[in-house]
Amino acid sequence: MSGHGEPIPMMSRKGGALTGVAQVPGDKSISHRALILGALSVGETKITGLLEGQDVLDTAKAMRAFGATVTREGEGAWTVQGVGVGGFKEPEDVIDCGNSGTGVRLIMGCMATSPITATFTGDASLRKRPMGRVTDPIALFGAKSVGREGGRLPMTVIGAANPLPVRYTTPMASAQVKSAALLAGLNAPGQTVVIEKEATRDHTERMLRGFGAEISTQKTDEGYVITLTGQPELKGQTVSVPRDPSSAAFPVCAALIVPGSDILVPGVSQNPTRNGLFTTLVEMGADITFENPREEGGEPVADLRVRYSNLHGIEVPPARAASMIDEYPVLSVLAANATGTTVMKGVHELRVKESDRIDAMARGLEACGVSIEEDSDTFIVHGLGAGNVPGGATCKTHIDHRIAMSFLILGLISKQPISVDDGSPIATSFPIFEDLMTGLGAQIERTA
Structure with a gap:
């Protein structure tokens, strides 16, 4: 799949139980940071x-x-010859x-204090997303940024020639903002x-500590105070990337709602700043x-054994949002198949x-016959019970990989098949999604 080419319409339908081993890809957040x-x-x-x-x-x-030598040695195996802190050269072309x-936010951060x-x-999706949340803190170091209206890409960042250290409190719970500042x-x-009121993923x-930086975190009345x-x-290190809990969420959630399913998902990160979904699923009655x-x-890390539940x-609770922010779309799919109402706050x-993931999931769920409520910070799904979602809709993905995968999971248990208008964005985070899910027995196919 390609997230940058022609749309790839896809469809999923009800089939038999999911069984086998789901070897999900390496963690995306850690992969970015390792490079x-x-x-x-x-x-x-x-x-x-x-x-x-x-x-x-x-x-x-x-x-x-930016001057590093990055080489692919084999499947999942890469080497990076670094240039050292402050060693970035000025790129010759636009960074896409x-x-x-x-x-983009982490890279803006790490070049903002070099004179380049x-x-x-x-x-199209990334160009709609706000970058002011990163350009504001890097401006405190002395960097300058010029972008489109609303602080959106394309954007030029002029790094600080004489950067100053800062003390910065993040205005929202965002690991990207925290990381860019660090x-x-x-x-x-x-x-x-860097101070954050709520703990976000700490990769x-x-x-940084593993590569030799002096960094500490303290819990104080201000929040979590991180000093670098x-x-x-x-110094260059050997990094073994654990499997991505955000990707694991899809086969895990599918197995929980498809009757008779029993799968193993090995080596999944259990970082406490990332495992909010699994805590939530257990509270909902999941057999994990x-x-x-x-x-x-x-x-x-741990191996997850998941059975239909x-x-x-x-x-x-809203305090859990930061530890599972990427998993709410697929959680809403489970909520639709649960008995009773699921209330998601602080989202x-x-x-x-x-995309606006609340709006995207709300409109798609409604089209599939599920009753929802929403406001700026809350998403409520009124469950229909196991296997009672009517389905039969074509859902818009809005160039969003997690929206596409979530509705394809819903189609595995809905009464009628569910289609998505474009599955190509799935390649951005989970390029083996289609093969992995069909290997477990899921009925997922391309329709064009």
Whole structure:
């Protein structure tokens, strides 16, 4: 699949039980960061398990444009010869980050404190997403940014020649914003302090520490206070990328709602800042066991055994949103097949993802016969019970991989097949989705 070519209409329908082993791809968040920190290090970084989706491949191309040598050695195996902190060269052309908000925001951060200029763009979806949330903090370091109205791409960032360390409180729960500020702080003298009121995914902090940065996190009355000492010499590392919990969510949720299903999803990250979905599923009555817990690449992982379950609606607390923000679309699919009502609060960040994910899921669920309620920060799904969703609709994906996959999962248990207008964006995060799901027994096919 290609997230940048012609649309790929797809359809899913009810079939038999899902069985087997689901080897989901490497974690997208960690894959981005491994390439970026490898490029900012001295020496060679060896990466295994890298997600080879389009988003990550676009980040690899960007690191080459800034002067790093990035080489694919085999499936999921990559090496990066870094240029060191402050060693980025000025790219000769525009940096196209495709569909990746993570990629563009982190890269803006890590070049913002070097005396170079770079222009960033992306696909139609990325060009609609707000970049002010990153350009505001990097301006405190001395960087300047010029973009389209509303702080949108294409955007040119002029890095600070004499950067200053900052103390910055993130205005929203966003790992991208926090990470951009920390990466900018790498090439600023002294200590950069980033404060977040709610804990977000901490892959950047873990990986910075692994590459040799001096970084600490303290819980205080202000929130989580992260202190980074600038201008370290990062050294190349060996990084083993765990499997992505956001990708694992799709086969896991499918198995929970398709009768008779029993699957194993090995090696999934159990980072506590990422596992909110699994906590929520267990509260809904999901039969999930976490087997063989261990650590890989500095991240906790486990093998997930998932069996069909009768689910019931719950209220998901807003404090959990940051740890499962990408999983709400597929959670709403489970909610539609649960008994009772599921209330999801604190989900305003879904409005500014690859699409307005609340609106996209709401309209698609309504078209499939599911009653919903929504406001700017809340999404409510009134469950119809297992297997009672009428389906039969063609749902718009809005160039959003998670919307496409979520409705294809819903079609596996709805009374009538469900189609999506474009499955091509799936390649940005989960290029083997189609093959993996059909290998488990799912009835998913292309219709053009």
